[in-house]
Amino acid sequence: MKMALKLAAVLGVAIVAGGFVLDRAAQATAEPEKQPAEDKVLHAYGDTLILKKEPVGGMFSHKSHVIEYEFSCDTCHPDLFERKRGAAKASGDYNHPSMEEGMYCGACHDGDTAFDTVEEGNCISCHGSDMVEPETIVFVKPVKAVIFNHTEHTEMGFDCASCHDELFEMRVGAAEEKPEEFTMAALYDGKYCGACHNGDDAFASDTLCTTCHIGVQGFERMHGGEGKAAAEEH
Numbered sequence: 652m653k654m655a656l657k658l659a660a661v662l663g664v665a666i667v668a669g670g671f672v673l674d675r676a677a678q679a680t681a682e683p684e685k686q687p688a689e690d691k692v693l694h695a696y697g698d699t700l701i702l703k704k705e706p707v708g709g710m711f712s713h714k715s716h717v718i719e720y721e722f723s724c725d726t727c728h729p730d731l732f733e734r735k736r737g738a739a740k741a742s743g744d745y746n747h748p749s750m751e752e753g754m755y756c757g758a759c760h761d762g763d764t765a766f767d768t769v770e771e772g773n774c775i776s777c778h779g780s781d782m783v784e785p786e787t788i789v790f791v792k793p794v795k796a797v798i799f800n801h802t803e804h805t806e807m808g809f810d811c812a813s814c815h816d817e818l819f820e821m822r823v824g825a826a827e828e829k830p831e832e833f834t835m836a837a838l839y840d841g842k843y844c845g846a847c848h849n850g851d852d853a854f855a856s857d858t859l860c861t862t863c864h865i866g867v868q869g870f871e872r873m874h875g876g877e878g879k880a881a882a883e884e885h
């Protein structure tokens with residue numbers, strides 16, 4: 652049975668909106684029906700209203716998949732995805748290897764039904780970035796300057812999932828947005844770089860300070876600034 656449509660019949664309206672948790676809505680059938688304001692409704696799909704607010708956000712859009720590409724709810728629910736935001740992510744295998752085996756988005760994004768997940772030019776369609784790893788990243792918060800050589804780390808054999816997204820978001824600057832958390836104490840606690848730089852998997856975070864900390868002069872040298880001349884005098 653088409654779960655969403657069945658629910659639609661129960662509720663009179665199925666709500667595809669971030670503001671509503673459907674489970675809660677289902678439990679609340681006894682309450683007076685909440686009818687979304689008309690200017691919030693993007694499209695009526697039978698009894699199902701697609702609201703302007705997207706429930707999933709980020710890389711997946713119900714609007715395009717349901718309206719433009721005309722997939723019915725039961726194409727995806729519940730076999731490919733639970734009707735619960737974050738469920739796929741919580742499953743622990745919401746990743747590229749699974750997709751390449753035809754699970755999740757990969758049921759269609761296989762280069763046949765829709766663009767695939769492996770060709771370089773396609774990354775940007777889902778991730779909003781071409782996913783090209785920056786070669787080096789220099790952190791300047793809370794202190795100047797810490798070097799992270801991205802390419803060297805991936806060339807050591809770490810796959811992307813060793814760091815993304817549990818240790819680091821795939822976005823330069825994300826960790827630095829919380830300078831009070833991105834600290835040596837956190838590293839010693841096994842977070843961020845400290846997940847590996849613990850003296851076991853890689854040199855410990857309480858040693859070799861200057862291997863990571865290139866300092867203000869190192870930073871200026873990299874950026875061709877005043878530190879350059881000063882550094883060359885040594």
Ligand code: HEC
Pocket residue numbers: 655665666667668669671672673696699706707711713716717722723724725726727728732733734735736737738739740
């Ligand atoms: C092409 C696949 C696809 C189709 C078709 C589709 N959905 Fe979804 N839906 C998803 C994905 C992906 C999620 C997010 C699941 C996750 O995060 O694990 C989702 C989540 C949801 C959620 C939870 C949203 C939230 O914020 O908690 C609801 C409700 C939902 N879908 C309803 C519908 C309804 C109703 C239809 C038909 C009008 C529909 N979906 C069609 C893929 C689809």
Ligand code: HEC
Pocket residue numbers: 740745746747748756760766767768769770771772773774775776777778781782811812815816
């Ligand atoms: C059809 C959409 C889609 C395309 C195209 C796509 N990805 Fe993804 N990618 C995803 C989804 C979905 C996830 C899991 C996201 C999550 O965990 O929230 C993901 C996760 C990732 C991750 C995290 C680690 C992992 O394996 O889960 C990396 C790295 C990644 N993608 C790289 C790429 C690169 C590089 C490309 C282009 C060659 C690409 N992606 C193309 C949908 C896509």
Ligand code: HEC
Pocket residue numbers: 710711712715716720722726727731755756757758759760764765766776777
């Ligand atoms: C039921 C099949 C199906 C599933 C499942 C599916 N897609 Fe799609 N998707 C399509 C089709 C068809 C297109 C149209 C593009 C094409 O023809 O290559 C598309 C287009 C897109 C686009 C292009 C821009 C847009 O919004 O229209 C993005 C991004 C996208 N899908 C992301 C995803 C992600 C992420 C997932 C998994 C969470 C997913 N899709 C699951 C069939 C699907």
Ligand code: HEC
Pocket residue numbers: 780782783784785788799801804805809810811812813814815819820821822823824825826827
């Ligand atoms: C050893 C850890 C590590 C590994 C392995 C790793 N990354 Fe990263 N990546 C980072 C860190 C750290 C950042 C910066 C995050 C921040 O600033 O909060 C980053 C950022 C990124 C960014 C953001 C770029 C930007 O301009 O915003 C992309 C894209 C990225 N990584 C892709 C990848 C891909 C693809 C792989 C696998 C081939 C990968 N990463 C493997 C640690 C890693």
Ligand code: HEC
Pocket residue numbers: 797798799800803804807809813814818843844845846847848852853854862863
């Ligand atoms: C997934 C594990 C992992 C994570 C996470 C990680 N590293 Fe490393 N890193 C290594 C390994 C392994 C080496 C090789 C040296 C060794 O074995 O001691 C290394 C080497 C280095 C080196 C010396 C070689 C070079 O690339 O110049 C620096 C500097 C470095 N890491 C900085 C960082 C910083 C800064 C972070 C956090 C932003 C970080 N690393 C996160 C595993 C990791």
Ligand code: HEC
Pocket residue numbers: 790791792793794795796797833834835836838844848855856857858859860861862863864
């Ligand atoms: C594996 C890499 C690495 C090593 C080794 C390392 N640090 Fe750090 N350190 C970082 C990162 C990453 C940050 C946060 C980013 C930033 O401040 O630019 C940081 C931040 C700091 C900060 C500011 C935040 C805080 O905790 O007060 C101080 C001070 C600091 N480090 C001192 C040291 C000293 C002293 C050593 C040697 C005993 C050391 N670090 C060794 C990576 C490292």
